[in-house]
Amino acid sequence: MAITALLSHGPPSAEAELAAFMSGRTGDGAVVAFVGLARDSSRAGPVTGLFLDHYAGFTERSLEVIAADAHARFPVSDIRVIHRCGDVAPGEAIVFVAVAAPHRRAAFEAADYLMDRLKTEAAFWKREDGPDGSRWIEPTDQDRADRQRWSD
Template identity: 70%
Template sequence: MAEPNVHARLAAEALMPDRELASFMARLSGAGAVVSFVGIARGRDKEGEIVRGLFLDHYPGMTEHSLETIAAAALDRFDIDDALVVHRCGAVAPGEPIVIAAAASAHRRAAFEAADYLMDRLKTEAMFWKREDGVDGSRWIEPTEADRADLARWSDPCPE
């Protein structure tokens, strides 16, 4: 079960980032800053080839739990009051929003850091199987080394 200030869900329908953000902000009280990020499905893969669509497969229950866990971790780690994660599943066309992540806090720095953290964790740890469908077929994709390096920024230093 999600914490009261953690708003995380999986969306099979098209995302409307403006509505998601407006709903998130309507629940806030006392926040002085909200930082949000909207990820959009790209029309080209990392080699520059055309992508006709993306398919995000998920495991019911497990995927939602992973989204809630990531959002709750941001709430625990940063001085934020609320966290939002809404992630698409199923077929997503190029140009469509695939994820919205937001953080609300009294001050901007914590909100910026939390939103960045949310996306780094979502990109590498959210429980999805992602398939790119291109002109020449389909392929399953994994987080890149750059994605893993982004995530590593948040690792606590090892005690000496």
């Protein structure tokens, strides 16, 4: 069992991360991986960049707690979360999540849960930059509804 939650100042390499996560894995029947990308538009208009501000130590701990909660909730073997901070250009990776489990359903559900929690609870302050200026953004009502479905 391994839970890894890391903050990255550059784009995570999904290919390298997945290859390392898969290496030597023989006891699991499923691996689910997710890569979140920065978009070039939002409801507010064109996006030229995204800035994810963080507080050292605090942000990393929020990632660790979310990953540990997923591990406690689902019958999974390993979890790896790498979340980007700083400046992110459209098309670049923001987050990489991988989950290994004996069975596929648990891996899919744990990855989905992780993303819903990361989107709404990870300790980041997010700013979208565009041709008309910058705006700080919060989770949407849909993000909150997605998170709510996991409440007991």
